[in-house]
Amino acid sequence: MLKDIMSGICAGILISIGGSVFLANDNKIVGAVLFTVALLCICYKGYALFTGKVGYLPEDHSKKAVSTLLLALLGNTIACVAFGFLLRVALPNLGEAAATLCQGKLDNQALWQTLVRGIMCGILMYLAVSIYRDKKTPLGIIFCIPVFILSGFEHSIADIFYFGASGIVSLKAFGFLWIVILGNAIGGVLLPTLQGVWTQKSAEKAMQEGAAYAKK
Numbered sequence: 001m002l003k004d005i006m007s008g009i010c011a012g013i014l015i016s017i018g019g020s021v022f023l024a025n026d027n028k029i030v031g032a033v034l035f036t037v038a039l040l041c042i043c044y045k046g047y048a049l050f051t052g053k054v055g056y057l058p059e060d061h062s063k064k065a066v067s068t069l070l071l072a073l074l075g076n077t078i079a080c081v082a083f084g085f086l087l088r089v090a091l092p093n094l095g096e097a098a099a100t101l102c103q104g105k106l107d108n109q110a111l112w113q114t115l116v117r118g119i120m121c122g123i124l125m126y127l128a129v130s131i132y133r134d135k136k137t138p139l140g141i142i143f144c145i146p147v148f149i150l151s152g153f154e155h156s157i158a159d160i161f162y163f164g165a166s167g168i169v170s171l172k173a174f175g176f177l178w179i180v181i182l183g184n185a186i187g188g189v190l191l192p193t194l195q196g197v198w199t200q201k202s203a204e205k206a207m208q209e210g211a212a213y214a215k216k
Contacts, residue, residue, distance in 0.1 A: 004048060004068050008075020011047035012157065014038040015076065016083035019161040022149065023097040032149035035158075039141050043132050048072035050181075051157055055126030055188035058196055073181070076157045084164020098165035105159075106172055111179055114154060118183015119190070121153035126188045156180040 018038025025031035042049050050073040057065065088095035109117070124144040131140025148155065159180050163173050 001067075001071060004071035005075040005078075007046075007048035008050070008072035009079040010045070010075075011042045011049040011052075011072070012076040012079025012161075013083060014041050014047065015049070015157045016080055016087070016161045019080075019158050019165070020087055020091070020094055023094045023101070023162075023165070024091075028150060029146070032146040035149060036142055036145040039128060039145055040138055043129065043138070043141065048075065049157065050076050051122065051125040051155060051184050051188065052129040054122070054185050055130065055192055058189050058192045077160055080157060080161035081164040084161045084166075088165045088167060095165050095167060098162045099167060102159075102163050102166040102168050102173070105154075106168075106176060109176075111175075114176060114179045115183045115186075117152060117154040118156065118180040119187035120151065121148045121155050122184040122187020123190060124148040124153065124187075125155070125184065126191055130192075154180040154183065156184045
């Protein structure tokens with residue numbers, strides 16, 4: 001349990017660094033590209049990031065896997081809230097940028113819009129991590145991360161850091177974050193679930209064809 005939480009904390013620290021460089025850059029494209037340092041380091045070090053691990057629930061949804069995922073989310077949250085508050089004090093300009101960003105999210109997004117943005121980010125996060133794991137290349141990370149940021153999609157762990165740095169504490173902010181977490185989870189499992197159905201159907205068809213051939 002402690003190992004999972006600590007791994008989540010490590011990932012949360014790196015997301016906080018990625019979020020900081022995004023907030024510090026007036027050029028959104030530069031900030032989005034530099035944010036990739038967070039996920040690159042998380043993947044290379046093997047730290048537990050909720051949005052990177054949730055996509056593997058269709059593959060392994062045992063009690064242990066779910067527990068590991070939730071502990072990772074807890075660790076991510078602890079680190080992002082703590083470093084958000086810390087950086088707000090150490091770098092007031094980041095706190096101001098975070099407050100502007102977060103207030104805009106709360107004022108300009110309906111809940112269903114936030115959910116959709118979270119789903120789209122979850123899809124890209126699954127692709128980034130699965131391409132890295134399956135193909136042994138960082139290209140998915142390098143392209144998928146800037147795409148979700150520049151598209152305006154919502155990443156729950158990054159948002160936790162932004163709200164921590166913003167100083168905004170409210171029920172509306174709390175609800176917003178849970179909607180993003182839900183959206184990221186739905187998006188993360190969407191492609192592997194659909195692929196699993198397709199693979200299962202293909203396997204069943206092959207078995208049926210094999211059985212029919214054997215009867216001839």
